[in-house]
Structure formats: C-alpha cells, structure tokens
Amino acid sequence: MTLSVLARLLRIQRVLVRHGLDEFLHTTPLLGSIRFWFYFSPATWFERRRGGERGERIRLALEELGPIFMKLGQILSTRRDLLPPDIADELAKLQDRVPPFATSDARRIVEEAFGKSIDQLFERFDDAPLAAATIAQVHSAKLRDTKTSNKDVVVKIVRPGIRTLIERDIQVMYAIADLAHRYWSEGPRLRPVEIVREYEKTILDELDMMREAGNAAQLRRNFAGSSLLYVPEVYWDYCRRNVMTMERIDGVLINNLTELNRRGVDIKRLSENGVEIFFTQVFRHNFFHADMHPGNIFVLTADPQHPRYAAVDFGIVGTLSPRDQYYLAENFFAFFERDYYRIAKLHVDSAWVPSTTRVDELESAVRTVCEPIFNKPLKEISFGQVLLGLFEAAQRFGISVQPQLVLLQKTLLQIEGLGRQLNPELDLWKTAQPIMRDWMRERVNPLAVLQKLRRQLPEINDTVLALPQLLHQAVQLAADRRFTLPVKDDNFAKLQIEMRTSAQRRDYAILSAAFVLGGIFWFMLVREPWWPGIASLAVGLAVFWRS
Secondary structure, eight states, X not given: OOHHHHHHHHHHHHHHHHTTOHHHXXXXXXXXXXXXXXXXXXXXXXXXXXXXXXXXXXXXXHHHHOHHHHHHHHHHTTOTTTSOHHHHHHHTTOOOOOOOOOHHHHHHHHHHHHTSOHHHHEEEEOSSOSEEOSSEEEEEEEEOOXXXXXXXXXXXXXXXXXXXXXXXXXXXXXXXXXXXXXXXXXXXXXXXXXXXXHHHHHHHXXXXXXXHHHHHHHHXXXXXXXXXXXXXXXXXXGOBTTEXXXXXXXXXXXXXXXXXXXXXXXXXXXXXXXXHHHHIIIIXXXXXXXXXXXXXXXXXXSSTTSOEEEEOOOSOEEOOXXXXXXXXXXXXXXXXXXXXXXXXXXXXXXXXXXXXXXXXXXXXXXXXXXXXXXXXXXXXXXXXXXXXXXXXXXXXXXXXXXXXXXXXHHHHHHHHHHHHHHOTTOOHHHHHHHHHXXXXXXXXXXXXXXXXXXXXXXXXXXXXXXXXXXXXXXHHHHHTTOOOOOOOOHHHHHHHHHHXXXXXXXXXXXXXXXHHHHHHHIIIIIOSSOHHHHHHHHHXXXXXXXX
C-alpha cells in the first residue's frame, strides 16, 4: 500500500467520521492491518458527526468524496443482492451532478484534438454546456461542413484531469477490495477485486469517445429502419479519443409526462415499445444499451400515436453469451410456470452455482424466495426483482457473481421503472413473452441450426484436418513413455497458497517479535547509546507492517 493510497484512505476516513460512519472502520475486519493509523487522524477526535438515517449518511458521504465514488454508488445501488434495502434505495438517488468545467478548457481540448480553431470546425459553438457529468460535458454546435445533411450537432468533451482522479481512486478501491478478499468471510464468493476491475474497465471505457461512437454506430445499424428506436448519427470526421460529435435530436425527455401528454403521445404504446426495444436488444441483437436512465432517453413526437424512442450516451453497453441468453430466457419461462426444479437445474447446468450443488436443496431455496412474489398480480411482478430473487436464493449455495447479468439486471430495473412510470398498468411479461418465444423457436429452427453449422465449417474443417497429426503425436509420446495427463485441482492449489502464506506470516511475526523484544531489552538492560534500541523497534514494526 503506497503512501498516496494511505493518505487518500485518511481523507476518506475524515469524510466517513463527519457523516457518523466511522463505526464501520472500527468494527470491520477489512481494515484490520491499518485501523490503528486512523487513531492518529485528528478527524477521529475532533470532527463533528452528523445525524440522519444510515442510507442517507452513506449517500451524502459518497457525494462528498467526489464523482468517482458517486458513480460507484450508482452501480452498487443495483446490487441489491449485496446491500440492505435502505442503503440501496438511498444510493439509487445519487445523481451525476457536477459543475461544468470552463468553456476555455472545452475549446482548448477540441482545438488540440483536431489541430484547428473552433471557428474553422464550427459555424457556431455554444459556450454554455447543455449538460455536465462526471466523465464529460456536452455543447451544442453547428458544423461548417456543407456535405453534412443535418448541421446541428452536439459535441461531447471529456473532462480535463478526470483520468488522473479515476486512477487515484481506483487504486484506493483495489486496496480495500484486496483487504476484503483476504479478511471478509464473503470475500472469496463475492470477488471484490473482480468487481473493482469490472468497474475500472467500465469507467475507463467511458473515457474513450471513439469507443462510445462505435457503440452508437452499432446500435444505429441494429435499428436501421426501425419505427421503435432512433439512434443519432455519428460524424466520424469530428471524433477523437476525447471528443465525439453526433447529430442533435429534437425530442422530449421520457420522464416529462406533462409535455408528452400535451403533445397527445400514446403513453400506453410508448411504454410497451420500451419493453420491446429492450428485449429485442438482449435476445435478437445481443447488444444492449446499459445506461437507460431518464436523462438518456428522448421521445420523438412527429407522429404522437406512433411515438419513437431516441437514445443518447452509449458509453456503457452489454452483451451476453449465447449460453447466458438461453439460460436467462429459460429461467424466466420456468419462473412464470413456477417450475422451481427447472430453475435449480438451470443454475447448475449454466455453472452459475458449483456443480456439486444439490438440485433439490436449491429448488427448495428458490421456492422459498419466489413463492411470495406470486402474491401480486402477474402484471405487477418485476423482471428485475425476479432475477434478484433467483440470485438471493442461490447466494448460500456459492453463486458465482456474473458481471454481465448484473449489468442486465440494472438495465432491466431501469426499463421497468420507466415503463411503470409511464403506465402503471404495464404488463411486462405479456409484452416480453412473445419476443422471447419467437427467439427460442428461431434458435432451434432447422434452418438456423444449418446456418450456425455453416458459420462454424472453417473451424470444423481445421480440426478434422489436424486430427491425424494429433493422434500420431499422442501415439509417439505413448511409445516413448512420455505421455502424461495433467491433473488440475483448484482446491489443492488454493490450499498450497494458503499454507505458504500462513508460513510466511508466521515467519514475519517471529522476526518482528524478535526485533521488538530486542529493542525493549536494550532499553531495559543497556540504555546507552539509545539509537540501537530505536532501530531495533523500528525494524520490528516495519516487518510487522510488511506482514
């Protein structure tokens, strides 16, 4: 752990103390090896503590710690399998509200990216930003390029210095995650280091405007000619890694119900279209917009009886493997048919839980969690809550956290929230079921199977051609008695690592105790000169810290 990370942890400790959250620091085993440093912090003794509910205090602390921790809080708000409801509800209130950076910086970044002045690139560039967020801010502009049919654009510019802030706070998160993995009983199952790694990948990907432009282009291609969703055009000549230029759309924000009603929009159709768009992305295209909060979705109202969605902000997208697509769809069907044995079997077959899990025990756990959900009318059942219920049921069986499914669940909850805000009577299952059934039928259609085989023919051909040579090599090795079968036992490997680590800690402890005792005896028996005793104590403490 570096000094800069330790300094940042002390700053975090001060904020937590201010919001009355320091009990966590003093009781959690995660910070056992560094907890004593917090007693040297003035905040521990002099900071005034604020009151309020636990969830609210956590939210306020994250807001004070800055945009990176706020964004982490937004992601954690979807992890209701990890957090109590009161904390998850408060974290869901976190908004990406940050002050805009200076227009002079925005202009400088654009000019450096293209090697031209703003006036050479744009007929008009509005100094006042349309929106400002953690990663970037958006300005309205008008292109000079006469070849472009729609010259009104938005220019998204990455916030200066944000990468340095992200990298600093990510190192702190890795340090905490590593401690959690080592000292928290739930650490190995929840894999906190992998969660931080996934968060790091997500947030660093959002810094790359070329990547976001590619996501937008893919989504636009998927919905080309669609009456359901419109994706703005990307102007590639005006895109760089820290600047992206897109067509500006004229629409109404999805949560502006007053304006939508004033324009006579068919709200019922709009809510059903939103569900269809999401499930089409997940099951037909296998490429879904994974940040569908109200600020990123507009409604085009040229034809109010056939409203069309328009999406922006494509920094976060998700995909599922064909295997996950299949198991997800089958889980939904099995849930609504109350086939709990099928759900348990699917969890084992998909490797979401260990293969040693007893299906009958998992079935009983799934039934216990899912049956109460059916007390509600079918139209009130939440797909996101269904997924959450299944995760909770499998939790004590050592379910392996699946980042792609967590992203899907988060997006699903957003879609459901929007849909029911528009139309409280929305029946998600009734809307989604035909899409999933058609997809399942197409999946086993003989023509689809043949097309899949045709795509795999080159790989099959290469494998068949390589077989004779591989068999010859195996026979030759067997004849020379050099044929071996490697055996890998993950549990044995983990045991070896744990034994080695334990031995190292024991050795460090003995060495540390020897130096500390040596220093104490020096002061008791010799006293002068004093510096060997101090040196011995310092070495002992340093060895203890290293351990």
